[in-house]
């Protein structure tokens with residue numbers, strides 16, 4: 001299990017969506033659309049699942065920061 005993360009379009013920071021899932025089931029999920037309250041901008045950002053990723057602790061060390 002990991003936290004679904006999205007990138008804040010204003011600051012480029014990764015922000016947690018509050019949705020927890022595992023990477024496999026997230027990858028199989030049909031495209032969905034959601035909104036997340038951004039703690040940095042203090043506003044809601046709309047995002048698609050294709051823009052999001054699952055931040056799992058087990059893969060965190062291997063994952064490269066794409067910038």
Ligand SMILES: [Zn+2]
Pocket residue numbers: 008009010011038039040041042045
């Ligand atoms: Zn933001």
